[in-house]
Amino acid sequence: MTEPAPTDTLEAPARPGGWQGFAADWSSDQRAFKNVPWGKAMVWIFLLSDTFIFSCFLLSYMTVRMSTTVPWPDTSEVFILTIGGKKYPLLLIAIMTFILISSSGTMAMAVNCGYRRDRVKTAALMVVTAAFGATFVGTQAFEWTTLILEGVRPWGNPWGADQFGAAFFLITGFHGTHVTIGVIFLLLIARKVWRGDYDRQARGFFTSRKGNYEIVETLGLYWHFVDLVWVFIFALFYLW
Amino acid sequence: MAHDDGQQLPIKLYLVVWGWLFVLSTCSFLVDYLGFEGYLRWFLILLFMIVKAGLIVGVFMHMAWERLALMYAILVPPAAVLLFVAIMAFESDYTHFTRVAFFYVW
Numbered sequence: 001m002t003e004p005a006p007t008d009t010l011e012a013p014a015r016p017g018g019w020q021g022f023a024a025d026w027s028s029d030q031r032a033f034k035n036v037p038w039g040k041a042m043v044w045i046f047l048l049s050d051t052f053i054f055s056c057f058l059l060s061y062m063t064v065r066m067s068t069t070v071p072w073p074d075t076s077e078v079f080i081l082t083i084g085g086k087k088y089p090l091l092l093i094a095i096m097t098f099i100l101i102s103s104s105g106t107m108a109m110a111v112n113c114g115y116r117r118d119r120v121k122t123a124a125l126m127v128v129t130a131a132f133g134a135t136f137v138g139t140q141a142f143e144w145t146t147l148i149l150e151g152v153r154p155w156g157n158p159w160g161a162d163q164f165g166a167a168f169f170l171i172t173g174f175h176g177t178h179v180t181i182g183v184i185f186l187l188l189i190a191r192k193v194w195r196g197d198y199d200r201q202a203r204g205f206f207t208s209r210k211g212n213y214e215i216v217e218t219l220g221l222y223w224h225f226v227d228l229v230w231v232f233i234f235a236l237f238y239l240w
Numbered sequence: 241m242a243h244d245d246g247q248q249l250p251i252k253l254y255l256v257v258w259g260w261l262f263v264l265s266t267c268s269f270l271v272d273y274l275g276f277e278g279y280l281r282w283f284l285i286l287l288f289m290i291v292k293a294g295l296i297v298g299v300f301m302h303m304a305w306e307r308l309a310l311m312y313a314i315l316v317p318p319a320a321v322l323l324f325v326a327i328m329a330f331e332s333d334y335t336h337f338t339r340v341a342f343f344y345v346w
Contacts, residue, residue, distance in 0.1 A: 033310050044314050055321040063328045067335035069344065076272055090272055097265050105258035108300045115248055224300045228293055234265075235289035239272055240282070 039218045047225045050178075054229050057171050058236055064163035073159035075238050078152075079143070093238050096139050097230065100179075103132030104227040107220050114216030119196055122216060126190035129223065133183040140176045144169075171233055178226045182219075189219055249305075257299045264288045264295075 016024055033041045065072055076089040083091075110125035147168070151158050154166040192198065193216065201210045268288045271281055298304040303311060 032313070034307060036306070036310055041310065044310065048314050048317060051318055052321070055318070055324070059321075059324060059328050062325070063332040063335075066329065066332035067339065069336065069339050090269065094265075094269050098262065101258070101261045101265060104261070104296065104300055105254060108254040108258075109251060112249065112251060112254065221301055224296055227300075228296045231289055231292045231296065235268065235285050239268060239285050 037214045039214055040221070043218045043221050047221065050225065050229075054171075054174070054232070057167075057174060058232065061167040061171060061237065064167060065161070068161040068163060070161040072161050073157060073164050075240075078147070078159060078164075079238060090238065092139060092143055093234065096136055096143075097234055099132050099136045099139065100227050100230050103129045103136070104224055106132065107223045111217050111220040114193075114213045114220075117199070117213055119193060119199060122213075123190045123194035126186050126193065126216070126219075130183045130186040130190065133179050133186065133223075137176055137179050137183065140172065140179075144172075168237070171237060175226070175229055175233055178229070182223050182226055185219055186223070189215055249299075249302075253299065257295050260295060261292055264292050 015021055079090050079093055081088045081091040106125050107129045110122050110129060113121040113125060152165045152168070154169050156162045157165050192202075192211065193213075195202075197204075198212050198215070201212075203209060204211055265288075268285060271284045271288075276284060297315075303315070
């Protein structure tokens with residue numbers, strides 16, 4: 001696509017009609033966010049909408065928890081890890097939290113290397129981030145398995161209010177899905193960075209457009225958001 | 241890339257924030273481990289949560305270095321969620337009241 005040449009004349013430049021005009025009008029020279037690549041503005045707006053989705057989940061959890069007359073299960077007794085006969089409350093959740101924070105740290109450094117167009121370091125740090133993310137999903141699968149074997153279901157559990165299972169599986173499940181999608185995209189983009197697609201302006205397979213290192217930052221925003229959501233789930237669901 | 245130089249942050253800043261996130265998460269666990277209850281527990285949990293969220297959005301997501309137009313466009317709308325929280329707290333309080341009043345088995 002070519003940018004329309006700036007014109008000094010007062011008359012408005014001719015604009016295309018029909019569907020082309022429709023697309024052009026919505027995508028043309030109106031810019032609210034200066035100095036921000038469009039991908040970054042768009043991912044921020046996507047994250048805002050995702051914020052609302054997670055907010056609604058946490059709100060429904062608050063609503064069912066506040067309105068039930070049955071006691072809510074004690075999370076430090078539900079989420080317990082037994083190692084060698086000793087019980088450690090919330091230990092698994094602690095491990096998951098530290099794994100996710102570490103992945104956010106490596107992602108931040110990957111973005112930093114991306115700015116400097118350091119191909120090898122960027123790709124390596126993204127793979128490390130993906131590995132942390134996959135470990136997180138693995139621990140979550142273990143957590144789910146343990147709870148399901150103990151009899152937690154979306155409609156009931158052995159310890160208290162029935163809504164506990166529904167809230168738990170929905171919230172952590174949706175978050176885990178986000179992590180999984182993040183891991184997949186991290187690996188895809190890491191591969192492209194590693195191959196040097198963004199250094200030699202190779203065209204993308206699906207979009208046939210030239211990519212650049214901005215995608216690393218865009219993906220980084222998504223990844224940090226996943227970590228951010230975990231901060232809220234951890235505080236409001238596991239600790240409250 | 242179309243970035244201003246404000247985005248080129250030293251690696252050290254990330255490491256410091258990373259360290260703080262570890263410390264704050266540990267503090268959150270200590271709240272549970274030391275068995276704080278009631279308002280102190282809720283206050284500390286929310287405090288650590290907000291500070292961690294601020295560090296992630298501000299530094300890791302670079303929001304602190306963005307222009308105000310973007311900052312407000314993204315950070316102001318979630319404030320509406322707080323109103324939603326208030327409405328639903330009121331509503332669930334009422335639901336709880338009706339359940340106790342009409343369905344409670346003495």
